[in-house]
Amino acid sequence: MDVKPCDGWVHTLSEQTLCFTGKVLMDGEWVIRKDCEEMIQQFGANSKPDFSRKITVVVHGDLASQLVTDSHREYSKKLVLAAREREQGHHVCVVDGNGFVDLIDGNPAPCRELQRAQGADDGVFVLARSGDGILGGPLHRRKVGQHGTGALSLDLDHLDRGTRAHEATIAALIEHLAYQQVEVRGHARNAPRFDAGWSRADDIFIAEVKSLTGASEDQQIRLGIGQVLDYTHQLQLGRTDIRVCPVLALEKRPTEPRWTSLTEANGILLTWAPVFAGC
Missing domain, CATH: 3.40.50.10190 (BRCT domain)
Incomplete structure (x- = not known):
């Protein structure tokens, strides 16, 4: 070999x-x-x-x-x-x-x-690695297929656009952090299924990524907040040796500015493509 x-x-x-x-x-x-x-x-x-x-x-x-x-x-x-x-x-x-x-x-x-x-x-x-038991292997952008035509073509087209936007946001996040020499990783085998994770020194960041294309913006953001808080809570249960930092990464800036203060109040970093401020 x-x-x-x-x-x-x-x-x-x-x-x-x-x-x-x-x-x-x-x-x-x-x-x-x-x-x-x-x-x-x-x-x-x-x-x-x-x-x-x-x-x-x-x-x-x-x-x-x-x-x-x-x-x-x-x-x-x-x-x-x-x-x-x-x-x-x-x-x-x-x-x-x-x-x-x-x-x-x-x-x-x-x-x-x-x-x-x-x-x-x-x-x-x-030696251990930062994020052991939480962060899995390197994360790569997945290929997204196109659904065929049919009676549900309109709904599936919306789903496809949302999925492509989701994967494009993940790809942009990977590129953004790679520029800083930070490797983006998936979730570990027995960890909650967050979308992306990385480490800086002793801090572990886990991110839920949400596209806002073809979907209710409020619904997507509410869902992302709930998911990332749940994942963080699961990972911190009974552990004092790590600090998990929740991140909600959006496809673009949300229409309503209130989401920034809401996420800050709950310890979540709200960021969006293409700049991903704070990451």
């Missing part, structure tokens, strides 16, 4: 050669290595028990943000070797249990950053 530079994501299991550090924590349940090895075969991947230069992905069974220090234990040794390979210019991707499940489900998984522990040749940090 041709080795491509890592862009921070493992996009597929196909043609990968995996090495497992042991059992893998998959959505709260430990799965033994043998069962994991059987899972990946149907996706065109294979595995090897020992680390070598043929390995393209190491699956770290525990969660991220853990310090691995005991080089005599098998899982530690493999991560230390992966870190050494990276230092020598041969990038080996590392995913955790959540990332492994993402790949099994056909979604990209974040390639984990490794960091040497200060003063320890055999110590490696497996």
Whole structure:
């Protein structure tokens, strides 16, 4: 397989050669290595028990943000070797249990950053990413099809225009944030289905995007406010380690200025294309 530079994501299991550090924590349940090895075969991947230069992905069974220090234990040794390979210019991707499940489900998984522990040749940090459990893989503009003609052609035409406007607004938001070197991502596998998300330092932004074409403007904005408040509430429940910032991104400036004060009063950033002020 041709080795491509890592862009921070493992996009597929196909043609990968995996090495497992042991059992893998998959959505709260430990799965033994043998069962994991059987899972990946149907996706065109294979595995090897020992680390070598043929390995393209190491699956770290525990969660991220853990310090691995005991080089005599098998899982530690493999991560230390992966870190050494990276230092020598041969990038080996590392995913955790959540990332492994993402790949099994056909979604990209974040390639984990490794960091040497200060003063320890055999110590490696497996680092978390901002937005873990909330932000999923990179978000791309979807292609929107055109409905055929028929008795419902008028309604479907309105739906198409609204959908195209929705996707165009998402594309504009992606471009706007990419200019600032901020990657827009979808929702994580088990997170609420918000339209777009990104992080800045420790702050996580989740956005609901609403088109105003061919629809009741008031209805669309009310719906967006309710959705993004609900998503934020779900994500903050029982968590004090993150700050989730709700965003309502519109296709264009709303006709009535009252929406700005209403959203501000509820802690929502209201913004719209093409400038996306505040984002």
